[in-house]
Amino acid sequence: xxxxxxxxxxxxxxxxILARLGCLSEKQMRAMVLTAPGAPLQMQERPDPRPxxxxxxxxxxxxxxxxxxxxxxxxxxxxxxxxxxxGHEIVGRVDLVGSHVTTHGIGDRVGIPWLGYTxxxxxxxxxxxxxxxxxxxxxxxxxxxxxxxxxxxxxxxAFPLGEDGDDGRSLVMAGNAExxxxxxxxxxxxxxxxxxxxxxxSVYAFTRSGDVAAQDFARRLGAVWxxxxxxxxxxxxxxxxxxxxxxELVPAALRAVRKGGKVVCAGxxxxxxxxxxxxLLWEERQLVSVANLTRQDGLDFLKxxxxxxxxxxxxxxxxxxxxxxxxKLRTGQVLGAAVLKP
Ligand SMILES: [Zn+2]
Ligand SMILES: [Zn+2]
Numbered sequence: 001x002x003x004x005x006x007x008x009x010x011x012x013x014x015x016x017i018l019a020r021l022g023c024l025s026e027k028q029m030r031a032m033v034l035t036a037p038g039a040p041l042q043m044q045e046r047p048d049p050r051p052x053x054x055x056x057x058x059x060x061x062x063x064x065x066x067x068x069x070x071x072x073x074x075x076x077x078x079x080x081x082x083x084x085x086x087g088h089e090i091v092g093r094v095d096l097v098g099s100h101v102t103t104h105g106i107g108d109r110v111g112i113p114w115l116g117y118t119x120x121x122x123x124x125x126x127x128x129x130x131x132x133x134x135x136x137x138x139x140x141x142x143x144x145x146x147x148x149x150x151x152x153x154x155x156x157x158a159f160p161l162g163e164d165g166d167d168g169r170s171l172v173m174a175g176n177a178e179x180x181x182x183x184x185x186x187x188x189x190x191x192x193x194x195x196x197x198x199x200x201x202s203v204y205a206f207t208r209s210g211d212v213a214a215q216d217f218a219r220r221l222g223a224v225w226x227x228x229x230x231x232x233x234x235x236x237x238x239x240x241x242x243x244x245x246x247x248e249l250v251p252a253a254l255r256a257v258r259k260g261g262k263v264v265c266a267g268x269x270x271x272x273x274x275x276x277x278x279x280l281l282w283e284e285r286q287l288v289s290v291a292n293l294t295r296q297d298g299l300d301f302l303k304x305x306x307x308x309x310x311x312x313x314x315x316x317x318x319x320x321x322x323x324x325x326x327x328k329l330r331t332g333q334v335l336g337a338a339v340l341k342p
Contacts, residue, residue: 064089184244
């Protein structure tokens, strides 16, 4: 007897029973796949993936499109194995559970972030810095991600009711700055700005020159100042976070921070940093990067997010339009965050 006829049923109980029995059709998954460096993503159909031990299968509700996805598509990051499905800001519901998973059940809403796996035994993992793990796997980069109808995740790295959390870490790194500059006011910047403001600190938003829409958007979200990245506000900043992947922003931000101030590079990739006079770094200014996120960073961020009343500005696009959306992101045509919906 075949139960597959029932698969279109909207009754979740029936679907759950069928999923548990493994009776759902094996050809439901669609994904936008990167097959070669710089190639446009291709829509492909695949047999539904099955979770291994300790894994969950997630039916994707939405997946954010991020600068990092552009770096993957453009092969600006090392070690990409093709084909790969990009996308690491995944929200969805668990629809199949592998053995030995006790933390998640079918129907649970989860967030699947960038950090997809860590080894647990290297010195960084042992010292609470799993974001720097020697043998990590990253969602949508070294393991398949969420530009798809379904994805497989290691249950230990899936957040209950989550969203991407890698924005929280750069804020921690920026310390207790009263006057914080944000260079690149996009998906991450507009979320961090709301937290900073909720904390009673002042946000200075730096955008591409002439990007009036992004500057107005920043002011609407409470930025006390918004301008072009080459400009200087009325007084020096205590710290700055750079989200845009442009190396020339490093000397620009160093110029804008006070003595002892900090500049945090939050992106995974950046164009070369031009040489700059030593006096921009002198007087104990600090230049640091942040890499990835720990699971605890994500949990901390998810705890703060509702308290801060964060409202994300998202624009949804159909999964099949992933290439267009990446193009829009590349040319700065996305206000806030773009998400793909299967
Ligand atoms: Zn991201
Ligand atoms: Zn490790």
